[in-house]
Amino acid sequence: MKHIRNFCIIAHIDHGKSTLADRLLQVTGTVSERDLKEQTLDDMDIERERGITIKSHAIQMDYKLNGEQYVLNLIDTPGHVDFSYEVSRAIAACEGALLLVDATQGIEAQTISNLYLAMEHDHVIIPVLNKMDLPSAMPEEVKDQMVELLGCERDEIISASGKTGEGVDALLAAIIDRIPAPKGDPNAPLQALIFDSVFNPFRGVIAYFRIMNGTLREKDLVKFYYTNKKYISEEIGVLRMKPEKKKEISAGNVGYIISGIKQAKEIKVGDTLTHFEKPCSEAIDGFENVKPMVFAGIFPVETDDFEELRDAMDKLQLNDASLTFEPESSAALGFGFRCGFLGMLHMEIVQERLEREFDMTVITTVPNVSYFATTTDQQRLVVNNPSDFPDPSRLESVEEPFINAQIITKSDYVGSVMNLCIEKRGALKNQVYLTSDRVEMSFEMPLAEIVFDFYDRLKSISKGYASFDYHPIGYHVSNLVKMDILLNGDQVDALSALIHKDNAFHLGKKICLKLKELIPRQQFEIAIQAGIGAKIVARETVKALRKDVTAKCYGGDISRKRKLLEKQKKGKKKMKQIGNVEIPQQAFLAVLKLD
Amino acid sequence: MAGIYIHIPFCKQACTYCDFHFSTNQKLRKPVIDALCLEIEMRQSEINEAPSTLYFGGGSPSILDSQQLNQIFRSLSNAFDLSALEEVTLESNPDDHTEEKLNLWKSLGINRLSIGIQSFIDRDLSLMNRAHNAKDAELCVQKAREAGFEKVTIDLIYGIPNQSEEEWKSNIQRAIDLNPEHISAYCLTVEEKTALYHQMEKGEISEKDDEVIEQEYLTLQCMLSESGYVHYEISNFGKPEHLATHNANYWKGLAYIGFGPSAHSFDGANKRSWNISNNAQYIKAVNSGGQFLDEEILRPEDRSNEQIMTGLRRSTGFDLDQFPKEHALMVQQNINAMDDQLKACIWQNESHVGIHPEKWLLADAVIREIMIDS
Numbered sequence: 001m002k003h004i005r006n007f008c009i010i011a012h013i014d015h016g017k018s019t020l021a022d023r024l025l026q027v028t029g030t031v032s033e034r035d036l037k038e039q040t041l042d043d044m045d046i047e048r049e050r051g052i053t054i055k056s057h058a059i060q061m062d063y064k065l066n067g068e069q070y071v072l073n074l075i076d077t078p079g080h081v082d083f084s085y086e087v088s089r090a091i092a093a094c095e096g097a098l099l100l101v102d103a104t105q106g107i108e109a110q111t112i113s114n115l116y117l118a119m120e121h122d123h124v125i126i127p128v129l130n131k132m133d134l135p136s137a138m139p140e141e142v143k144d145q146m147v148e149l150l151g152c153e154r155d156e157i158i159s160a161s162g163k164t165g166e167g168v169d170a171l172l173a174a175i176i177d178r179i180p181a182p183k184g185d186p187n188a189p190l191q192a193l194i195f196d197s198v199f200n201p202f203r204g205v206i207a208y209f210r211i212m213n214g215t216l217r218e219k220d221l222v223k224f225y226y227t228n229k230k231y232i233s234e235e236i237g238v239l240r241m242k243p244e245k246k247k248e249i250s251a252g253n254v255g256y257i258i259s260g261i262k263q264a265k266e267i268k269v270g271d272t273l274t275h276f277e278k279p280c281s282e283a284i285d286g287f288e289n290v291k292p293m294v295f296a297g298i299f300p301v302e303t304d305d306f307e308e309l310r311d312a313m314d315k316l317q318l319n320d321a322s323l324t325f326e327p328e329s330s331a332a333l334g335f336g337f338r339c340g341f342l343g344m345l346h347m348e349i350v351q352e353r354l355e356r357e358f359d360m361t362v363i364t365t366v367p368n369v370s371y372f373a374t375t376t377d378q379q380r381l382v383v384n385n386p387s388d389f390p391d392p393s394r395l396e397s398v399e400e401p402f403i404n405a406q407i408i409t410k411s412d413y414v415g416s417v418m419n420l421c422i423e424k425r426g427a428l429k430n431q432v433y434l435t436s437d438r439v440e441m442s443f444e445m446p447l448a449e450i451v452f453d454f455y456d457r458l459k460s461i462s463k464g465y466a467s468f469d470y471h472p473i474g475y476h477v478s479n480l481v482k483m484d485i486l487l488n489g490d491q492v493d494a495l496s497a498l499i500h501k502d503n504a505f506h507l508g509k510k511i512c513l514k515l516k517e518l519i520p521r522q523q524f525e526i527a528i529q530a531g532i533g534a535k536i537v538a539r540e541t542v543k544a545l546r547k548d549v550t551a552k553c554y555g556g557d558i559s560r561k562r563k564l565l566e567k568q569k570k571g572k573k574k575m576k577q578i579g580n581v582e583i584p585q586q587a588f589l590a591v592l593k594l595d
Numbered sequence: 596m597a598g599i600y601i602h603i604p605f606c607k608q609a610c611t612y613c614d615f616h617f618s619t620n621q622k623l624r625k626p627v628i629d630a631l632c633l634e635i636e637m638r639q640s641e642i643n644e645a646p647s648t649l650y651f652g653g654g655s656p657s658i659l660d661s662q663q664l665n666q667i668f669r670s671l672s673n674a675f676d677l678s679a680l681e682e683v684t685l686e687s688n689p690d691d692h693t694e695e696k697l698n699l700w701k702s703l704g705i706n707r708l709s710i711g712i713q714s715f716i717d718r719d720l721s722l723m724n725r726a727h728n729a730k731d732a733e734l735c736v737q738k739a740r741e742a743g744f745e746k747v748t749i750d751l752i753y754g755i756p757n758q759s760e761e762e763w764k765s766n767i768q769r770a771i772d773l774n775p776e777h778i779s780a781y782c783l784t785v786e787e788k789t790a791l792y793h794q795m796e797k798g799e800i801s802e803k804d805d806e807v808i809e810q811e812y813l814t815l816q817c818m819l820s821e822s823g824y825v826h827y828e829i830s831n832f833g834k835p836e837h838l839a840t841h842n843a844n845y846w847k848g849l850a851y852i853g854f855g856p857s858a859h860s861f862d863g864a865n866k867r868s869w870n871i872s873n874n875a876q877y878i879k880a881v882n883s884g885g886q887f888l889d890e891e892i893l894r895p896e897d898r899s900n901e902q903i904m905t906g907l908r909r910s911t912g913f914d915l916d917q918f919p920k921e922h923a924l925m926v927q928q929n930i931n932a933m934d935d936q937l938k939a940c941i942w943q944n945e946s947h948v949g950i951h952p953e954k955w956l957l958a959d960a961v962i963r964e965i966m967i968d969s
């Protein structure tokens with residue numbers, strides 16, 4: 001055990017975690033030159049297409065130093081704030097963390113929040129100044145920032161580059177030297193933390209664990225603390241580029257188990273794995289349940305597919321412990337789920353994974369945060385869904401969640417950041433100069449204003465030089481109304497949104513225009529109206545379709561045109577028929593696409 | 596019964612709406628034609644019956660000089676038995692209607708001219724950057740007649756921005772007055788990557804409303820049928836004895852072989868192929884014995900959907916008896932499931948299904964409904 005090191009790589013988004021992991025995999029010979037690509041560990045299609053890490057990824061490496069053979073368990077983590085739950089679970093499985101800071105960017109908001117997560121777990125932190133190959137690197141300045149933040153010595157910081165491999169040997173030496181070997185007793189009763197899981201259509205549930213105490217062997221009789229069900233450990237192993245079977249795995253190590261679990265609900269990330277006979281006396285502290293930031297409905301386009309969707313969501317949840325959902329029903333969309341997400345990117349990724357990994361065609365409805373409504377008879381209701389919003393005649397007051405936002409930016413952008421935050425109903429609470437041209441600003445703002453397009457706009461007004469983190473600070477009374485959308489006179493509940501009253505006219509107009517753009521012309525005219533209570537605040541019309549034909553269809557056009565029509569026919573099947581109006585999936589998110 | 600298509604990928608200047616494969620750089624004309632003739636030689640065994648139609652399209656085949664056209668005809672007659680040719684069409688631009696060229700075409704056995712008139716109004720022609728003017732448009736048919744052409748078809752475009760309803764009517768009337776055997780009328784379509792598309796994106800030109808275009812189409816149908824033209828395909832009208840043969844064969848699913856960059860071929864059964872649509876690469880591939888075409892094998896579903904698509908664009912409709920049984924069943928189910936408004940667009944007569952001509956502007960919407968799932 002004294003030759004095992006468990007560590008994760010944490011940083012702000014895009015600071016080069018996965019790229020530096022490539023170099024570690026390469027130097028330790030864990031991945032063959034042939035299998036090595038950029039960000040090798042980002043193995044999901046969505047990760048590769050978007051160039052970001054979404055899932056933590058554990059991998060075991062061998063490394064020889066000074067004649068001693070070491071086993072290094074690395075977990076690469078995502079940097080985007082929506083996936084910070086992945087980071088916190090990775091941290092719980094390790095003793096140390098490499099904290100990367102991009103030498104051209106300096107410390108950013110998630111550098112700080114991820115550092116705090118690691119410190120809560122008493123991690124040994126190895127500070128790494130990354131991307132040193134770039135001419136725009138500012139090593140001295142960023143080292144100043146790191147020394148100040150971490151209270152470390154300047155010479156503890158390792159300069160590295162994931163592009164050139166600079167500093168990788170020094171880094172490996174530091175991992176072995178500074179991070180303690182795991183503690184734990186291999187002969188004690190088995191006590192292992194389940195930190196992740198995934199559903200495999202052939203093998204059932206595969207669970208990833210970190211053993212704190214004891215030894216797990218193949219064919220052992222095991223149970224999970226939380227469910228108390230017993231299983232046989234059919235296959236256990238360690239996580240290499242491909243899973244590698246083992247006969248036994250002991251305290252301090254990280255591995256996987258396949259035990260014939262077929263149902264997603266039989267297992268819970270954060271649970272403790274132990275032996276059925278001679279169990280450990282207590283469970284490991286699991287993970288705090290995540291608190292979703294945004295809620296939205298997810299519905300199957302084909303109403304009949306509800307059970308299939310439930311199954312897909314259960315399986316997806318195995319691999320995404322931050323996803324929460326409960327059944328809901330909508331007059332327009334039938335049965336579906338009200339889901340909780342950690343942010344908009346998370347919501348997008350869930351929808352995309354349902355479509356790609358589970359072949360579901362789904363509609364995601366307008367997201368909203370969670371409100372409290374007090375009725376005239378003094379009931380306090382949780383409103384996670386516009387349809388739960390009490391009728392105005394019964395409504396006494398509404399409270400909406402506020403957050404404290406920390407924004408770190410260059411002093412040049414203070415003015416534009418200020419304007420943006422004020423537009424988003426924010427109030428400046430504090431402003432400190434970290435260095436002569438880096439400012440940290442704190443605002444109190446409604447959560448609802450920042451979950452939508454805030455981050456993108458912040459990035460664009462600051463030319464990328466602003467980073468941002470936030471924490472909930474409770475609820476404040478607010479002037480909210482429910483805006484309904486009517487298509488040909490019929491209200492479509494799935495299109496309703498809760499908005500601030502001052503924005504009602506303006507937003508109503510924009511939403512109608514956007515829907516007009518998104519809803520294709522049909523054989524008849526479609527009236528789109530936005531209403532608040534009985535009052536119509538905006539109206540647009542989609543004119544009836546008069547022309548839907550291509551002029552020419554000669555020799556060379558036949559194949560192309562047939563394929564185009566077939567593709568359009570498939571696309572039509574993905575539309576939701578409400579009454580006799582066909583609505584494309586993205587129209588349900590129209591509110592988010594207003595510019 | 597087979598047809599031959601020759602693609603001449605060169606034009607004098609680029610019309611703003613055009614997304615065909617062509618080049619305005621004439622440098623590669625000779626090597627393209629050399630390669631095209633070589634292609635004819637290499638692929639001659641692909642048809643083993645005497646072709647009945649020959650069609651020169653483009654691009655602008657009327658741009659070719661005597662030597663180049665002669666060279667192509669020589670290659671064709673070396674490779675194929677041309678004695679059964681009935682319809683030999685050449686697409687011509689009005690500005691190419693010189694006495695010399697017309698006589699040349701006639702002497703080579705071309706017996707049908709397809710003239711790209713598009714409009715008789717100078718403003719329209721320059722808006723679309725056509726190479727000819729209104730005067731060329733007026734005179735070209737006359738000149739063709741003088742050179743002895745008995746079969747003439749002209750192209751018109753409707754939906755032209757800034758053109759008034761009256762102007763459109765007068766364009767149709769002038770076409771009728773020229774008394775061609777056949778008229779094709781196409782709606783101006785804004786294709787991506789064309790100059791017109793960019794002009795519209797920038798807001799320099801605005802597209803006509805569908806309602807206006809629909810009206811123009813109905814006017815066209817009405818005026819041409821009053822003048823004795825049969826509306827036999829969405830965009831095609833002909834005097835009863837003069838419906839286009841070569842083009843109709845595409846829709847009937849007969850075999851054709853296409854030579855030249857971007858030309859397509861169909862073996863009449865289940866194989867479609869198409870040549871590289873880049874002049875330089877085409878020349879290189881043909882000359883080096885490399886691969887210059889791609890092909891696809893159609894599944895029975897694909898063929899049925901092709902028949903639905905081309906059939907619904909024609910007055911004859913498609914014939915369910917020509918379909919595999921299970922496909923015919925699916926088609927009928929799809930028809931039954933259509934909503935009333937779309938259903939009103941179609942007619943069904945025994946095994947034949949078609950779209951009423953006045954509803955042809957909704958053809959794609961109907962086709963999508965009726966096509967079988969692929």
Ligand SMILES: Nc1nc2c(ncn2[C@@H]2O[C@H](COP(=O)(O)OP(=O)(O)OP(=O)(O)O)[C@@H](O)[C@H]2O)c(=O)[nH]1
Binds near residue numbers: 011012039054132163
């Ligand atoms: N020049 C240079 N570029 C780097 C280096 N490390 C990463 N990059 C580039 O920075 C971008 C982000 O790299 P990733 O490794 O995906 O960053 P990450 O921290 O894993 O990102 P997330 O997982 O999404 O938070 C990519 O375009 C990399 O090519 C480096 O050391 N030098």
Ligand code: SF4
Binds near residue numbers: 607615617
């Ligand atoms: S002449 Fe014909 S092929 Fe050439 S650019 Fe004009 S429309 Fe296109």
Ligand SMILES: [Mg+2]
Binds near residue numbers: 017039053077079
């Ligand atoms: Mg990454």
